[in-house]
Amino acid sequence: MRRMGRSYNWIKMNPAQMLSVGFLILIGVGTLLLMLPFATKDRHHLSFIDALFEATSAVCVTGLVVVDTQTTFTVFGQIVLMVLIQIGGLGFMTFGVLIAIMLGKNIGLKGRLMIQESLNQLSIEGMVRLVKFVVGFTLIAEMIGALILAIRWSSDFGFPRSLYYGIFHSVSAFNNAGFDIMGQFRSVTEYAGDFTVIMTLSFLLIIGGIGYIVVLDVKRNKSLKKLSLHTKLVLLMTLILNILGTVFIFALEYDNPGTLANLPLKDKLLGAFFHGVVPRTAGFNSLNTGELTLGSQLVTMLLMFIGGGSGGTAGGIKVTTFVLIFLAVRALIKEEDEVSLMGRRIPKDLIVRAFTITVYSIGFIFFILFILSITENAPLNVLLFEVISAFGTVGMSMGLTPELSATGKGVIAFMMFAGRVGPITIAFALARRKGKAKYKFAEEKIMIG
Template structure:
């Protein structure tokens, strides 16, 4: 039997890559995209002054875009040329959809078969429960994204037509629609002001907030809604996501409205309509967008605290939002409530939550809190800013939110690198990072004797 050197190399390559699990592949894919984006943004013709960004700033911007965060160290409109802005827009779109889904779409277009490994990568990327019908899901996501972003772009282009004229308003509509749907928060308003001048604009605020909510809920929820066409027939996952999102948005709006009502630095001088509209937008934004309709640095400490909580929770699984996800938050609350009541099982809507999901929810939360505290400690050593400002920045980066109290442009180089790493971890997912770094050992061949310890 002949066995060539070439064939031996091929077998070695196959075995080597089989050792890389989907989580590791996902993390590596995002990393390489960040490097490509960094190099593109460093090109002289990517910036208006023709002087390329230094590596740290370009890395930060590329990471923020691909991780659909929105934190920026340079102003997008005044710094980048059309080429640079388009690079950011493409990175945002790839980061929102996921590079593997785009790869599968290209493969389908070329008529190639989709192997098991690629299907597993999509499952990992979107936190899907199974790989069944995954190609149909990818096709639906692509069509859904184009339709929703297209509708948003048209509405925004028409609204901005009288202000900026055509075709600039069309470009603005496309850019902000993509940025909002993918929960990125990049804007072209200039001078770090985001959409503050449109705080009372019904059309812009509702369009952007709707795009944020739709993109953040998760593709699988909307696929479920399209298929079932009835709330009663929806999966438990979809019901929990929709209900928790509604509760958080309503509760967040009421709290921001109450806490900021008399604050002249935010909504204190607005009309009642504008107060309600701005409060609603600021309750939606932390879940996880990056836009802001009020001056964030003027928020009361209480509103900052509420915003931090909303940023940490994030949006739905399988979408463009970050955070620990609303399902994780809901499961933890349910588990605690049922334990207080003395129930051994966690039940909701006539369904029982598996114990492995409860463990996973607590693991994600504890892991996420640990990351946030670790990065916060590092920033206390490298940055000169109050603790609330540092915490706000850290949670915003981890939750891939992108709103800031003004610290981002003032970060040191070390701080920029640290926040970039945190944005990467927040986008790929804390549990995915843990699995990517852990050894593949799912079986434990033995068990130790059980012994109880005292708690509380």
């Protein structure tokens, strides 16, 4: 028994390490499946780097692609991508716990800690109930979205293709993945003025991106006053960022012949709204991203960097992190001792964590940008757009993704993984645990600013 215990010591990993390894295993399985000859229409398997990139993009619910999904993959290959998106969006731990529950297994402390890490929760209390809610809500939302899209597309594609298209795009939208099977790098630009398609996809993107804990809080507490500070903040910031994104894109692209100029006013508003929503963090595009003005590119990059709500399918540093950074800076300027919001004091450890996440994220972005500036021949703004899109698991591109070198594909794949798992989680997974120091150094001030 002792020998057996010693042989399994390597399995003793912290939740951050388990989460990272779990995603890597899922990516590996997806890569092998996509390399099978019958996964592609020409029966010639994808190269390893292309299959790895596609699998990483699906598992990390990003949407960046090096090959066109519709023309490259068979139905089998597309279903593999859809399953990877679903598991990646839910979180492999959530999916694993669901299977364990169905088999009547008990979920131990280690499993609950893993769920907590996967869904970015503050406590392990009620984790199993949360998993059941997450899965149930996800399936119901995706089913409603799939039916609406299937009915709308029935006149374009006929049945059962319209149903298949509805299911695929509903899963892709709710999980903020941005994969589409509409054709050669078109995404949903063909439906830029279609109210039903745009609003259905937008609804799925927003609901999936705000975070499951927000949806559950709204479900439990019907009154606005009873909602938690986290829920109020996420809902408010989602509304503000969507409105500001729409206004800026509408104003900056109004006279741009490559995007909104040639559209009627209704379609301009719809296109601007959709482009204001998708950078946080979906990947679909109703406008030609490569034709955006420089101002719109900057707005889009900022929205991609901020992302959506914690514990959902969105990426980025999260809206709550962004707000805490802003509030901390404001408090410092006003020489206030505490950071407060809506009549509540924010713990200092959360402020430190928010700054840490932001600094780590910016560091990751600049490191990857530096590497791509060496390996790729593209303008700096195009490279930066690609890097932030990968980090925010957005999937929007200015056309660079299919042109990436093998090294570039590997680097962007790593960035998608880092964006989905989180730079802090990766740092925790790689770091060696140290006990608390038994002494403290003498304090001395240095000049800053």
